Amino acid sequence: MARKTPRILVTGAVGQIGSELTMALRKRYGNNNIVAAGHRKDPSLALRDSGPFDRIDVTDREQIEQVVTRHKINTIYHMAAILSAVGEEKPQLAWNVNMGGLYNVLEVAREYKITRVFLPSSIAVFGPETPRDCAPQETVLHPTTIYGVSKVAGELLGDYYCHRFGLDVRGLRYPGIISSETPPGGGTTDYAVEIFYEAIKHRRYTCFVREDTVLPMMYMPDCIKATIDLMESDLYCLKHHCNFNVAGMSFSAGELAAEIKKHLPEFICDYRPDFRQEIADSWPKSLDDRPAREEWGWKPSYDLASMATDMLKCLHARYEKGTLP
Numbered sequence: 001m002a003r004k005t006p007r008i009l010v011t012g013a014v015g016q017i018g019s020e021l022t023m024a025l026r027k028r029y030g031n032n033n034i035v036a037a038g039h040r041k042d043p044s045l046a047l048r049d050s051g052p053f054d055r056i057d058v059t060d061r062e063q064i065e066q067v068v069t070r071h072k073i074n075t076i077y078h079m080a081a082i083l084s085a086v087g088e089e090k091p092q093l094a095w096n097v098n099m100g101g102l103y104n105v106l107e108v109a110r111e112y113k114i115t116r117v118f119l120p121s122s123i124a125v126f127g128p129e130t131p132r133d134c135a136p137q138e139t140v141l142h143p144t145t146i147y148g149v150s151k152v153a154g155e156l157l158g159d160y161y162c163h164r165f166g167l168d169v170r171g172l173r174y175p176g177i178i179s180s181e182t183p184p185g186g187g188t189t190d191y192a193v194e195i196f197y198e199a200i201k202h203r204r205y206t207c208f209v210r211e212d213t214v215l216p217m218m219y220m221p222d223c224i225k226a227t228i229d230l231m232e233s234d235l236y237c238l239k240h241h242c243n244f245n246v247a248g249m250s251f252s253a254g255e256l257a258a259e260i261k262k263h264l265p266e267f268i269c270d271y272r273p274d275f276r277q278e279i280a281d282s283w284p285k286s287l288d289d290r291p292a293r294e295e296w297g298w299k300p301s302y303d304l305a306s307m308a309t310d311m312l313k314c315l316h317a318r319y320e321k322g323t324l325p
């Protein structure tokens, strides 16, 4: 049976993934069916002018309730979160936003009979005891960051709402996401985005992890596709709900710099690891995402070479227009 047109709320809509996800959902389901909600930062003109925008704080349950009832929301993509690096600087804030915000969203969804909820998990659920190569779907989850702890708890809470209340909650363990529209804020994998901006602007970058640091990454078009594909898949096909591993590509910081150098031969990258190195070292290098491939047909399109070519093209165009921050 066809689903009725979704009336979607995107929390964290001003963030790195939320901003592009909102625009993709507006294109797919109609601008006025997608309500973008952000906390502090100002939305881009494109985001603000192409459809409804509300300012909300996800730690305040009433504000979520008001948006849901006012806009007759039936689907929520809950993207608001504090990431790993900022989380280590402000653990209490990370817990309040990540767990308090998620609990509020799930409770509002339960009470107002929301049809489907998306929650982003992360490779941060893994820890030093997880196999580093090809981390399995089912494995040890002993993260060392508060962000990782909140993501493990979030996956469990989402699964609990599925079986206890019959709420359709789904989620992906995002790797580091690389994108050219909205820069990420406060993550350990941010270097894989910053390096492109600095290469375009200054032909030089000082990377905050070692050259041999390998992490799983994904280009934004694949991230958007994975998110929407999971949300549109039939519930009866899913054996997992809130914790799908999704792999895109894996490379070291040095390999990324070398790829950029192929396009910009004068580019120089040096390495000055800081506290984020320890976080990166606690995460796996690559992921086994067979359940995502088998249950809802996940397949990425971009590898390191095609991602770097497209990133440099997009950022170069923005540089020429004078819109690169």
Ligand code: AKB
Pocket: 083, 084, 085, 121, 122, 123, 124, 147, 174, 175, 176, 177, 186, 187, 188, 189, 190
């Ligand atoms: C971070 O680095 O904190 C995030 C993530 C991998 O979830 N990008």
